[in-house]
Amino acid sequence: MRRTIVGLGLLGLAGLAGSAWGRHGELDPTPPAFGTVTPWHGGVAPAPPAPAYLASSRIAAVEEGALAIDADSGALIRTDAAATGIAQLAIGRDAGTLVYDDTAQLAYVADRRGDRIVVVRTGVGLEVVASWRTQREPYGVALTPDRATLVVATIADRTLSAYDVATGAERWRVAIDAEPRGLAISPDGARALVTHAASNALDDVSLTAHTVERIGVCCGVVRGAFAATFMGARQAVVPFQVSVPVGATGAGESTERYGGTTFRPPVTHHLAFVELGKAATTNGDALIAEHQPRALAWDGARDALYVAGLGNDRVVQLRRASQLGIALGMSTSVAGGRACGPDGLAVAPDGNLWVWCSFTRSVSRLAVLDKKGKLAAAAKLTAGPELVASSLSEAQHDGMIMFHQASVRISEHGAVACASCHLDGRADGLSWQIAGKQLQTPVLAGRLVGTAPFKWDGSSPGLRDSLADTLKRLGGGLTLPQADALIAYLEAMPAPRPPSRDPAAVARGKALFDSAGLGCRGCHDGPSYTDRQRHAFVGDLHESDTPSLIGLAASAPYFHDGSAATLEVLLHERAGVHGMAETTTLDPAQTADLVAFLESL
Numbered sequence: 001m002r003r004t005i006v007g008l009g010l011l012g013l014a015g016l017a018g019s020a021w022g023r024h025g026e027l028d029p030t031p032p033a034f035g036t037v038t039p040w041h042g043g044v045a046p047a048p049p050a051p052a053y054l055a056s057s058r059i060a061a062v063e064e065g066a067l068a069i070d071a072d073s074g075a076l077i078r079t080d081a082a083a084t085g086i087a088q089l090a091i092g093r094d095a096g097t098l099v100y101d102d103t104a105q106l107a108y109v110a111d112r113r114g115d116r117i118v119v120v121r122t123g124v125g126l127e128v129v130a131s132w133r134t135q136r137e138p139y140g141v142a143l144t145p146d147r148a149t150l151v152v153a154t155i156a157d158r159t160l161s162a163y164d165v166a167t168g169a170e171r172w173r174v175a176i177d178a179e180p181r182g183l184a185i186s187p188d189g190a191r192a193l194v195t196h197a198a199s200n201a202l203d204d205v206s207l208t209a210h211t212v213e214r215i216g217v218c219c220g221v222v223r224g225a226f227a228a229t230f231m232g233a234r235q236a237v238v239p240f241q242v243s244v245p246v247g248a249t250g251a252g253e254s255t256e257r258y259g260g261t262t263f264r265p266p267v268t269h270h271l272a273f274v275e276l277g278k279a280a281t282t283n284g285d286a287l288i289a290e291h292q293p294r295a296l297a298w299d300g301a302r303d304a305l306y307v308a309g310l311g312n313d314r315v316v317q318l319r320r321a322s323q324l325g326i327a328l329g330m331s332t333s334v335a336g337g338r339a340c341g342p343d344g345l346a347v348a349p350d351g352n353l354w355v356w357c358s359f360t361r362s363v364s365r366l367a368v369l370d371k372k373g374k375l376a377a378a379a380k381l382t383a384g385p386e387l388v389a390s391s392l393s394e395a396q397h398d399g400m401i402m403f404h405q406a407s408v409r410i411s412e413h414g415a416v417a418c419a420s421c422h423l424d425g426r427a428d429g430l431s432w433q434i435a436g437k438q439l440q441t442p443v444l445a446g447r448l449v450g451t452a453p454f455k456w457d458g459s460s461p462g463l464r465d466s467l468a469d470t471l472k473r474l475g476g477g478l479t480l481p482q483a484d485a486l487i488a489y490l491e492a493m494p495a496p497r498p499p500s501r502d503p504a505a506v507a508r509g510k511a512l513f514d515s516a517g518l519g520c521r522g523c524h525d526g527p528s529y530t531d532r533q534r535h536a537f538v539g540d541l542h543e544s545d546t547p548s549l550i551g552l553a554a555s556a557p558y559f560h561d562g563s564a565a566t567l568e569v570l571l572h573e574r575a576g577v578h579g580m581a582e583t584t585t586l587d588p589a590q591t592a593d594l595v596a597f598l599e600s601l
Contacts, residue, residue: 047232047322048187049300053099053143055184055229057295058344059356059363060100060107062122066346066354066363068387069098069109073361075388076109076118078126083354083363083384089126091118093391094494096139097183101147108150108165110138113497117141117152117163132168135159137497140183142192144207151192151207153180156497156553160194160205160212172210176203178556179426182227184236191276193236195225198429202228202238204276217272218285221245223428224420226294226343231305231322236274239293239307241420243267245430265415266432269293271307289331290314291406292419297345297353304329304368304375306353308342311406311417315342315355317368319375329375334364336383339401353379359401361388392492399489402482409482412475418486425493426554431562434473437540440562443555446495447548451528456560458534458545463487496551501596509597512590518581524549529601537580553599567595 052060059068064081074093080086096110100122106129107120117138119130137156143165144151150163153176160180161173182195185207194203200222202215217225217240224241231237244266269292270285290309297306298321305321308314317329334340334355344356351373353366360383367380390397403422406414421428425445431438439456448454453461460466467483478486513520523531529549536543544560557565564570571583571591586594 045323046303046320047235047300050187050230050232050298051102051145052297052346053101053147054145054187055227055296056097056099056140056142056182057227057297057346058097058358059346059354060098061346061348061354062100062102064349066348066356067098067100067107067122068344068356068363069095070361070388071095071112071358073388073391076107076120076126077363077387078122079363079384079387083365083382085385085387087122087124087126088388089120089128097141099141099143099150101143103147106165108141108143110134110141110152112137112139112155113494117150117168119165119168130168132163135161135173136500139181140194142183142185144185145187145189149207151183151185153183153194155180156499158499160192160203162207174205174210174212176205176212177201177214179423179554182225182238184228184230186230186233186236186276188233190233193228193230193238193274193276195228195238195240197226197423198223198427199225202274215274215276217274219270221430222272223430224292224294224423227296229296229298229305231298231300231303234276235322236276237296237298237305237321238272238274239269239288239290239296240272241267241269241292243421243428243430245432265413267416267420269309288316290316291414292404292417294343295345295356297347299347299351302351302375306345306347306368308334308345308355310341310343310358310404311419312414313340313342315345315353315366315379317375317379330368330377330379332366332379332381334366334381334383336364336381338383339405340364340383341401341404357383359404360386361390362386393488395485395488396492397489398482398485399487402478402486403489408476409478410471410474410476416474425490426496426551429556429562431557438561440557440560442547443496443551444490445493446550447528448493449491449528450526450532451530451548452532453534453545456545456547457541457543463490496554498551498600499553501600505593505596506600507597508590509593509595509600512586512594513597518583520581523580549598549601552601567598571595 065079068077074091074095076089076091078087092111092114094112096112098109100107105122109118117132121127121129135154135157138152138154140153142151152161160176162171177199179197180194181197184193192205204213204215220242222240228238272285290307291311293307294310295308305318307316313335316331319327319329339359340357341359342355343358346354351369355364363384365382370376403418406417408414421441422444427441427443431440454466523546530546534543558570
């Protein structure tokens with residue numbers, strides 16, 4: 001048996017009405033076709049409804065209103081039925097996600113910079129009742145079905161931990177893959193699924209045995225998986241993007257994949273359907289038009305799945321989502337006359353939808369039901385007011401929107417956004433074919449101020465030059481004020497948080513780094529650990545710009561060509577670049593200490 005997906009095999013092409021991307025990138029001017037994936041539910045009956053607190057989100061339904069956590073300002077905001085703010089609480093800028101226990105009227109919010117979980121009572125106002133310390137940089141949070149345990153995923157320390165909600169005590173902890181984001185727990189409480197921003201796989205974590213299995217997603221190089229939800233105990237859905245880096249070309253296809261080719265975008269967006277049994281498998285994927293799909297919500301009562309695209313302000317509805325005959329429902333814009341940036345969805349008690357708009361820091365109501373309470377053919381949007389001021393300047397805020405939007409200002413046909421490769425201002429961990437060279441995506445956050453020149457060969461003396469070169473390759477173009485706004489946002493990005501490391505090992509590693517014998521400080525010095533010079537090494541670049549070492553733990557692989565998968569490989573095997581410090585003589589203990597120091601930057 002196979003599950004049929006109506007109309008999901010095509011990706012709309014901005015600027016060409018009536019045209020669409022086919023499953024393999026071909027331009028198809030015909031009406032949407034039928035796509036198929038294998039079944040996961042094992043029958044035609046829908047999966048039983050499950051509570052929303054099993055998955056992390058930026059927004060939750062609270063009585064007649066909503067509760068949202070704004071990463072921009074760091075405010076936790078409660079609204080009424082009209083999406084007007086009625087209470088607000090400071091959590092911390094760059095906050096992670098939340099979950100809400102409607103029985104206890106408690107919200108659990110990840111304070112990403114503060115390394116804590118904030119427990120908030122949602123009575124008349126918002127009241128902090130507890131604060132629990134976590135590993136470094138908590139982001140994804142979810143409650144077990146009995147609401148007795150909170151599970152937390154941390155980005156910098158790459159851990160999944162369980163906390164007793166009665167005491168805040170940590171029960172257990174396991175290591176997970178890099179850049180975790182989305183988190184969902186199965187309705188039977190047996191497992192947690194963790195998605196990753198820069199990984200080809202998911203983490204399937206047993207909540208009883210505390211073991212971790214890696215699940216390959218599907219269909220090429222997978223990145224940008226920010227959310228997950230279960231629809232039944234063994235079936236899950238994950239939105240993600242597929243990138244086409246170096247070497248992934250077909251007959252007659254250009255090898256210059258970084259900017260894409262006409263009608264062949266280098267990044268496409270998908271839904272993965274995952275069956276988690278004795279042997280976890282990905283049963284298929286569907287190509288969708290929602291750009292940077294970062295938010296999900298499942299209405300189990302009506303078996304409708306909603307997916308939001310941060311990059312193009314669209315929400316799509318899939319009907320019979322947990323059944324064999326999944327069908328495309330409404331697809332609508334949530335812009336409401338202004339860029340929304342939807343990265344949070346929640347199903348209200350009446351079956352309609354709350355949307356968190358990260359660009360406007362507002363909640364919108366999307367009416368998806370008709371007067372009889374059935375799924376409607378079209379949705380009606382009611383945009384709410386701005387609820388809190390942005391922490392960014394006007395120019396930085398304009399730049400933030402430009403960075404995330406799939407716009408013709410950035411790329412041809414609006415096929416990619418800056419955030420498509422620089423996820424959260426970081427990197428996708430991939431090397432791209434650029435001007436005949438294999439060049440990896442660099443981390444931007446925390447690395448741009450005072451680090452000129454730019455590009456791996458140092459060919460751009462300033463950020464404007466570097467940006468102009470990139471946009472030319474992508475097929476976009478900005479006015480000078482727009483470019484300055486984007487640069488203002490890029491320069492304001494906070495650096496990636498370093499992981500926790502043994503202070504003694506870091507101190508020993510620093511001594512090695514500072515030593516005359518290794519001479520690392522000769523090039524990597526100053527506040528950004530760069531001499532801002534170009535050097536000739538053995539490799540395929542005539543000269544290489546000295547990169548900043550800030551956020552090094554979050555920037556694998558290494559060297560301009562990505563030929564060193566880890567720092568250990570960089571120090572001992574040196575991959576495709578030679579001529580730097582003579583680190584191959586370090587013994588294993590010294591290597592471990594130097595890596596600990598480098599990862600602490």
